[in-house]
Amino acid sequence: MKFYNLLRTAWYSMRAYKLRIFLTMIGIIIGIASVSAILAIGEGVKKEATSSIEKSNLNKITINYNAGFESDDVTVRPFEKSDINEIKKVPGVQKIKENDEEQIFGLNDFEEISYFNRHTSTEFKKYEKKDKDRKASLGRNINSVEGKSNKRVIFLSYRVAEELFKEPEKALGKAVKMKGELFEVIGIGQEINMGDFEISLGNMDKMQDDISIVPEKAIREKKKSEDSIQNISIFLEPGVDKDEVINEVKEKLHELHPDVKGEYEEFNLQEIIDSMQKVIGSITLFVAFAAGISLLVGGIGVMNIMYVSVTERKREIGIRRAIGAKPRSIMLQFLVEAIFITVIGGFLGIILGYLIAIVAGEFMPIKPVMTVSNFLGASSISVITGLIFGIVPASKASKLDPIKAIYK
Amino acid sequence: MSNPLIELKNIKKKYTTKAGDFPVLKGINLNIEEGEFISIMGKSGSGKTTLLNILGLLDKFNEGEYTFRGENISNFNENRKSEFRNKNMGFIFQQFHLIESLTVYQNIEMPLLYRSGETKEDRRQKIEERLEQVGLFEKRDNKPFELSGGQQQRIAIARALVTDPYLILADEPTGALDSETSDDIMELIKKLNDDGKTIIMVTHDKDLRRYTTRDVYLKDGEFSEEATI
Numbered sequence: 346m347k348f349y350n351l352l353r354t355a356w357y358s359m360r361a362y363k364l365r366i367f368l369t370m371i372g373i374i375i376g377i378a379s380v381s382a383i384l385a386i387g388e389g390v391k392k393e394a395t396s397s398i399e400k401s402n403l404n405k406i407t408i409n410y411n412a413g414f415e416s417d418d419v420t421v422r423p424f425e426k427s428d429i430n431e432i433k434k435v436p437g438v439q440k441i442k443e444n445d446e447e448q449i450f451g452l453n454d455f456e457e458i459s460y461f462n463r464h465t466s467t468e469f470k471k472y473e474k475k476d477k478d479r480k481a482s483l484g485r486n487i488n489s490v491e492g493k494s495n496k497r498v499i500f501l502s503y504r505v506a507e508e509l510f511k512e513p514e515k516a517l518g519k520a521v522k523m524k525g526e527l528f529e530v531i532g533i534g535q536e537i538n539m540g541d542f543e544i545s546l547g548n549m550d551k552m553q554d555d556i557s558i559v560p561e562k563a564i565r566e567k568k569k570s571e572d573s574i575q576n577i578s579i580f581l582e583p584g585v586d587k588d589e590v591i592n593e594v595k596e597k598l599h600e601l602h603p604d605v606k607g608e609y610e611e612f613n614l615q616e617i618i619d620s621m622q623k624v625i626g627s628i629t630l631f632v633a634f635a636a637g638i639s640l641l642v643g644g645i646g647v648m649n650i651m652y653v654s655v656t657e658r659k660r661e662i663g664i665r666r667a668i669g670a671k672p673r674s675i676m677l678q679f680l681v682e683a684i685f686i687t688v689i690g691g692f693l694g695i696i697l698g699y700l701i702a703i704v705a706g707e708f709m710p711i712k713p714v715m716t717v718s719n720f721l722g723a724s725s726i727s728v729i730t731g732l733i734f735g736i737v738p739a740s741k742a743s744k745l746d747p748i749k750a751i752y753k
Numbered sequence: 754m755s756n757p758l759i760e761l762k763n764i765k766k767k768y769t770t771k772a773g774d775f776p777v778l779k780g781i782n783l784n785i786e787e788g789e790f791i792s793i794m795g796k797s798g799s800g801k802t803t804l805l806n807i808l809g810l811l812d813k814f815n816e817g818e819y820t821f822r823g824e825n826i827s828n829f830n831e832n833r834k835s836e837f838r839n840k841n842m843g844f845i846f847q848q849f850h851l852i853e854s855l856t857v858y859q860n861i862e863m864p865l866l867y868r869s870g871e872t873k874e875d876r877r878q879k880i881e882e883r884l885e886q887v888g889l890f891e892k893r894d895n896k897p898f899e900l901s902g903g904q905q906q907r908i909a910i911a912r913a914l915v916t917d918p919y920l921i922l923a924d925e926p927t928g929a930l931d932s933e934t935s936d937d938i939m940e941l942i943k944k945l946n947d948d949g950k951t952i953i954m955v956t957h958d959k960d961l962r963r964y965t966t967r968d969v970y971l972k973d974g975e976f977s978e979e980a981t982i
């Protein structure tokens with residue numbers, strides 16, 4: 346029997362039992378809807394997380410030195426000022442910056458800050474150009490001249506001002522102590538609504554407002570050892586092969602420092618994004634799998650209805666056999682019917698699930714995404730469900746003895 | 754002379770039940786030529802339906818040989834039997850046995866769907882021809898329950914004919930119909946025979962002998978003379 350005719354045959358008999366087929370379908374719809382809603386939300390979270398990380402510069406790669414187990418001679422220094430010019434020559438490198446502090450990814454320092462006997466901690470950073478647009482809720486921002494200077498002033502985050510002074514406006518003009526130095530409070534940042542932080546992934550920019558700022562030279566870092574370079578940051582030209590450039594830089598460094606025994610290692614943002622996506626992906630899959638259990642219930646519903654159908658339609662099966670249907674044709678007919686139920690149910694479920702995800706997205710700072718592969722995944726799960734739960738009743742139908750089926 | 758359409762040699766059939774073996778057919782020999790219209794008669798329980806089902810490859814037999822147009826088909830497997838039925842045989846049942854969820858047209862179409870190589874247009878032509886033949890063309894889009902018993906049996910006949918089989922097997926085709934409708938149906942079947950179809954019909958209605966070309970009588974699983982039943 347041709348496949349098209351098989352579909353038609355299945356379609357005709359489904360039309361004859363519309364209501365109960367629909368009721369059976371509900372189980373599948375719910376199962377697939379919950380799976381695809383979760384996949385869509387998971388995909389949205391993944392995308393949101395990625396894009397907020399990508400706001401930081403993906404073309405910046407930091408190279409650290411890892412001495413490893415082999416201890417170097419104390420006099421060995423993995424980076425020299427003179428390296429900079431050499432590395433600049435590596436094709437694909439646009440700019441290099443040497444760093445004298447150990448760098449943690451993206452974060453600023455935390456420091457204890459006090460006003461007499463009140464203490465709290467603040468995230469703080471040194472003034473940068475981009476901070477000039479920061480809005481003050483009270484007082485004023487550090488201006489760009491002060492910013493470059495060593496003046497002991499501080500632009501406090503609203504939260505810190507509140508914690509130290511109860512009423513933030515009282516902080517203006519007062520001196521607070523940080524890192525053993527006194528700083529005059531000249532301004533206070535915007536108040537942030539903590540409600541926005543529920544999912545902080547989408548709010549990297551807003552979080553900036555919770556940081557206190559001091560002028561660039563106001564704090565002299567105690568360096569690990571004077572003018573030693575802890576690591577270097579390389580800015581890549583757009584469109585170059587990252588790994589290749591990194592490898593060349595590493596080779597160059599080894600060439601320049603033949604006596605070091607450790608390894609140069611890059612701190613790569615892409616890797617973080619990749620592993621984060623992996624984590625989110627597997628969490629999503631796990632939750633989707635849990636939701637898929639409802640699909641199992643739906644599948645058993647399909648199996649049940651197919652058994653009923655085979656029993657009820659014994660005579661039809663017998664007649665079809667007498668007329669020339671092979672056992673295989675009967676089996677396919679019932680299998681296609683089961684798959685029909687799960688596929689139509691699955692399709693409606695995907696739509697419903699996506700709608701649920703969109704509605705859920707209204708209450709979350711993410712936008713659910715339905716990807717082609719999730720769509721195809723959910724569709725094939727529907728087909729497989731029909732196959733698994735349809736095969737036993739269908740094979741029972743195909744094994745019926747035509748005579749017994751006709752003269753039941 | 755050419756082979757007969759059907760040759761049954763020493764067909765034996767027993768049902769095995771919990772109560773023990775129950776022989777129904779005890780060595781049937783029967784030759785049927787193309788173009789015959791044969792009735793199988795006998796008392797209830799004499800094995801008529803069993804014999805017809807064996808002739809229609811719906812039931813197995815324990816011993817003997819079944820030859821159809823010179824081909825020994827005794828040992829066909831299920832798939833080959835199905836193909837063989839589809840190609841060579843048409844069935845008419847006492848209870849019509851149309852499929853309730855399908856329209857008249859779709860019911861007649863069904864046997865054609867189980868064979869390959871027919872276009873939709875081929876099928877339409879054949880179906881409409883048979884609908885005309887049984888005089889129910891205008892009912893093609895009705896469901897079986899919207900038809901009278903006699904009309905349903907006509908549709909069943911159209912379904913049996915649509916594949917243009919060598920052999921029509923009918924088990925008490927008028928058994929569920931009143932006598933007037935029975936006559937109509939028998940006229941229709943008779944006409945098929947006049948056009949050359951071979952027909953085997955099970956019945957206990959002796960009146961139907963006026964339509965047939967030959968009658969055989971089953972008694973206790975064997976053929977016997979008419980006088981004894």
Ligand SMILES: Nc1ncnc2c1ncn2[C@@H]1O[C@H](COP(=O)(O)OP(=O)(O)OP(=O)(O)O)[C@@H](O)[C@H]1O
Pocket residue numbers: 768769770775777795796797798799800801802803804
């Ligand atoms: N599946 C079966 N298992 C056991 N015995 C059976 C089975 N089918 C039929 N029989 C027996 O075989 C015998 C012949 O049955 P069959 O149906 O061929 O009779 P019949 O001549 O068609 O009767 P009727 O005129 O009532 O239709 C009967 O005694 C019946 O009880």
Ligand SMILES: [Mg+2]
Pocket residue numbers: 801802803
């Ligand atoms: Mg009978």
